Amino acid sequence: MGDELDRLRSSVLDADGLVRALATGRRKGRPAPVVGGREVRRVELRVVDLKAGRHLQVVSYDATQAHTTNHRLGEDAEAAVDALLAQPFANWHVDTTAETLQLRVTKKGVPLLHTSGRAGTVEVSREHDRAKDRLLPEDDPVLVALGISDAHGRVKPTRQAKYRQVEEFLRLLDASLGEAIAQGQVRTPDAGDPLRIVDLGCGNAYLTFAAHAFLSRRLPVRMTGVDVKQQSADHNSRVAASLGIDADFVVGSIADAQLDRAPDVVLALHACDTATDDALDRAVGWGASLVLAAPCCHHDIAAQLRTAEAPEPYAMLTRHGILRERFADTLTDALRASLLRREGYRVDVVEFVESAHTPRNTLIRAVRTGAPGADAAREYDDLLATWGVRPRLGELLDRA
Structure with a gap:
């Protein structure tokens, strides 16, 4: 699944363009994905600005809580993304300022990648201590x-x-x-x-x-x-x-x-x-x-x-x-x-x-x-x- 994952990897590691990446599910006949020694159900990634500089933030969700790690852009972030791509997630959804990428791995292990362009501009938040990433904010x-x-x-x-x-x-x-x-x-x-x-x-x-x-x-x-x-x-x-x-x-x-x-x-x-x-x-x-x-x-x-x-x-x-x-x-x-x-x-x-x-x-x-x-x-x-x-x-x- 080289070309599809390479395209996905490039979008996730685009620090200026990444809005959010989400990995969910597990492939047919494979064990649950493991991150940090824990079985997880989904992982969310985004770029944040810390006092130590810009980092890729990875939030993994197990059965009870969320676990957050931050990886400096460059080799550390690349290693973190490569480790996640090696896990048997069934679906990836990546939003960038220019497009949306959706990758699904079939029961036979075949990756299917779909991309679609975005209309208009997208505002990207890089704040580390922002409110929790809610699909509907509390004040909606x-x-x-x-x-x-x-x-x-x-x-x-x-x-x-x-x-x-x-x-x-x-x-x-x-x-x-x-x-x-x-x-x-x-x-x-x-x-x-x-x-x-x-x-x-x-x-x-x-x-x-x-x-x-x-x-x-x-x-x-x-x-x-x-x-x-x-x-x-x-x-x-x-x-x-x-x-x-x-x-x-x-x-x-x-x-x-x-x-x-x-x-x-x-x-x-x-x-x-x-x-x-x-x-x-x-x-x-x-x-x-x-x-x-x-x-x-x-x-x-x-x-x-x-x-x-x-x-x-x-x-x-x-x-x-x-x-x-x-x-x-x-x-x-x-x-x-x-x-x-x-x-x-x-x-x-x-x-x-x-x-x-x-x-x-x-x-x-x-x-x-x-x-x-x-x-x-x-x-x-x-x-x-x-x-x-x-x-x-x-x-x-x-x-x-």
Whole structure:
């Protein structure tokens, strides 16, 4: 992968042009990337001005915290970048003042590099002790309007968890959407035909508005929120009007809501129990290019496991209530992932926010490829035969 990595390396080490570089994920069949002796989930790089001169700052994130190191430009910075490029990261996203580079390593180890130019000028901050690198700063009008931040633009102490959830969601959305557009799996929108995103079960639309505020800086987007409560739609419409956001809010259930046009991206975050299945079914029916779903509760399969006879030698997985509930979570989402693969999506299941902040921290990310995953149907049928359950999503997709 010489030429692609050389191009990426050159952009990361361009001290005058680098805005930010981000490495995430791990390659198929490879161990987690290791930085400083710790397994990490992502690494961010930027150039900072210190008293000792200009340095390349590397912030690596493990399961619990961030770790920062600074490397003097020149041989030290080059060695640090080379060490990171040698790690099995699956994705690199590099923003410079002139262009954006996105590199994805396929399952077969093939690097795919996409570059796109930037329109207009980009302001670059080199301050070392700047505020934390937030996708939505605390004083963003959206956060103030939603009550996450106070009138002085500071996140309220009681809303810190919600703010972390918004930030982590935006990072996942940014990485997933950027990669999918770069690979041609999500269309490139324009002003006449913006990217259409629907948030199913949006509630008070925290993530609907946050996604619009973040994405609209770089892409034309049209947001639609769906919720069964008229009160939510009225509230969200007032917030949108106060912010000058042109968004739609539809009253109806996830299963029955009607949209003028099929969306490109479907979000379903913390839809309870089989409502997540309704959302995934709608996404498949619409042919959505990208789906992000964070399930909440798994009562349906858990109830079925209480009466189903567990196969040997796995009876202990369902004998005790707490183990049965946890296994039901895993089995339900494994079945959902298998079904989405069967329907022509590339699927992975990732951590949404750290479990220290919420137990509802699993996110199903699916990108439409149109090609069913190898053996996906067989894997799904085997799971059904083994555990004797009837997942709601399977019934919905097979009803025709």
